[in-house]
Amino acid sequence: MGLWKQRQVDVMAADFWHHVTPQRxxxxxxxxxxxxxxxxxxxxxxxxxxxxxxxxxxxxxxxxxxxxxxxxxxxxxxxxxxxxxxxxxxxxxxxATALSAEDSLSAEDSLSAEDSLSAEELTPVIISLPTGVRYLKMLPGGFRIFVCLDDLTKHEVDAIVNTANESLKHDHGLARALAKTAGREFQVESNNIVQQHGPVPVGSAVVTGAGCLPCKKVIHAVGPIWSKYPSSESDRLLAYAIRNSLVLANELQMTSIAIPAVSSGNGYPLQRCAELIVNTVKAFHGKWQPTDPLKEIRLVNFTEPTAGAIASACKNILGETDQKNLLSMDFVPNRIRDIFEFQNLHLEIKRENIEEQNTDVIVNTISRDLNLNSGRVSKAIAEKAGPDLQRELYRITKTKLIPFGEVLKTSGFQLSCEYVYHAVCSNSVSEKVCTILYAL
Known part of the structure; x- marks a missing residue:
């Protein structure tokens, strides 16, 4: 069986007693x-x-x-x-194998005769839900599907799926953010795979270590670019990429996997992408055996529109969420934020450090002399990005002072973004606000 052989699918059930301690x-x-x-x-x-x-x-x-x-x-x-x-x-x-969708919250049928308790003593188990749960479905056998609004670089799970390209060059979007967090060896290991086996075919999946990411493995799924294939072929290739990722996680003895909206950043219509991913997960569960190691699939995305589209597809295909029937001990979310929608604008106000954000662009405020150590924001960004950021700024312009209101563009270097836009501001910049905003 070759490295790129297309795989068939199986899925698993949730282990409700994962959190039980020996102390009982x-x-x-x-x-x-x-x-x-x-x-x-x-x-x-x-x-x-x-x-x-x-x-x-x-x-x-x-x-x-x-x-x-x-x-x-x-x-x-x-x-x-x-x-x-x-x-x-x-x-x-x-x-977990003893639990069904209907009785997964009851231990009655799983106790031996000598250990059986009275009906009053039988109680369901409350488990910790992942951060940012928008949807939860319990399928037969206790198999769980979550839809989460969360940062995949911080999401604790056994395996994370990366939206990769054929050359495994992690230069853009989610792949870039994961590579930045994982560390240098992440890209080195990816390069070795391509050097030994050639480019990864569209629809296939390969695995690397996770580096500094909060998971055990990263599975690189190569989804199609929407404009390069007929729509039916794109659907087939995306389904292969998702199925192969799930099978690979199962073969690696992973118990949980987090999957983003693969190919949605490649021009794939979001609703179509969401429905295909959910249908593929459903088909995967149809071939799942309770003895398989994979127990949980989390469909994790960072933006509300994408998470909403996935949740909507789950409701249409799998049925209404079961989340309202559960209690959780999810006491510690990894972020605090307010979300606003205005026409086609999605606005999030987050109480976090700007230099830690995973996004396409980070906006920095900078003085006219381009010294990144002169402000708290620019200093924090410079420390995270590394010394190359300051050097690039000085290379961009030879003039000593840049006019107020100018915006300079640099690479993100060690930041989890592609670019940094540096807005040249003064202490009283009210008259330049509109100029800067338009320039951005």
């Missing part, structure tokens, strides 16, 4: 569902009360034990629930 310490939350009033003191409430059992990880056990009273008060006031920490030695982890 749980947070038990009891709450009422629906509108209910007791008709008598002795009435059985078992059908009206729900009990959720949250397995705790090592890094939070001691923290919560020291603050158990405060935790109970907060949950009581905010959610009107009763919460307590409990150690349950009888309960054993439930294998």
């Amino acid at each position: 310490l749980f947070l038990i939350v009891v709450f009422q569902v629906g509108e209910y009033q007791m008709s008598s003191e002795n009435e059985d409430l078992s059908k009206k009360e729900k009990c959720l059992e949250i397995p705790l990880e090592n890094n939070v056990i001691q923290f919560l034990q020291d603050r158990e009273v405060l935790l109970s008060e907060v949950i009581q006031k905010k959610f009107d629930c009763i919460a307590t920490l409990c150690r349950n030695e009888k309960r054993k982890p439930v294998p």
Whole structure:
């Protein structure tokens, strides 16, 4: 079987007990569902009360034990629930393969006879959801599909799919951002693959290490450029790229994979791209066996329009989200931001460092002498980009002072962007604001 042999597909189920710790310490939350009033003191409430059992990880056990009273008060006031920490030695982890879509939140059928508990003691598991979840679907066997609005360079998952070209040159868009974060060896390893096996055919996928990215492997999927092929051929090649990525992740024993909207940046119509990716994932699940290692597919994109298109395709093809039926412990999002839509303009206000952003362009403010050390923003950008940024600025112009309102363009160097636009500003630049904005 050659390196570029087209692959067939299989998909997997979610491991709800991934977060169970050997200490078997749980947070038990009891709450009422629906509108209910007791008709008598002795009435059985078992059908009206729900009990959720949250397995705790090592890094939070001691923290919560020291603050158990405060935790109970907060949950009581905010959610009107009763919460307590409990150690349950009888309960054993439930294998993911024993769970179906309907009973994936119940452990009853997975317990042995000697370990079986009463119906009142059986409780569902609450798991941590990924950051930025917009959609969640549980398919038969417990297989999970997420749609997430998140930065793929910061998304913690076993495998990330990169939108690659045939030469594996990571020069633009998402590929550039991933390569910047991963480090130099990322591109070196990609170059070695091409040198040994030749360019990667469209529709194929190959794997490299992840470098400094928060994942184990990066799978490089080569999707089609929309304008180069008939539409039916583009669809076939994109489906191959997604399927091959999923099969490769499974063969590598990955349990989760994050996939962006491959080819959407190559002119592929967004809605068509979204529907094809979701249909390919659905077909993949149709051939999945519960014993396969891959358990979770996350469709992750950085912009709201793309994530929205993927979520809409999931709803149309897979059905309404199951997210409203779950609770999560997703306490720590990796960003805080406000999102606004105005006509065709998508605006995000983010409380983060500008030099850390993954985007096409970063705008810098700079003084007339082009000294990047003279302002907090330009200094932060210069430190991240490296010394070549300052050298390029000095090469661009030979004049000593640049007029206010001018905008200079440089490469992003070590920043996670393609270009930096340097707006030459003064301390009181109100009269030049419109000039600068138009120049950008």
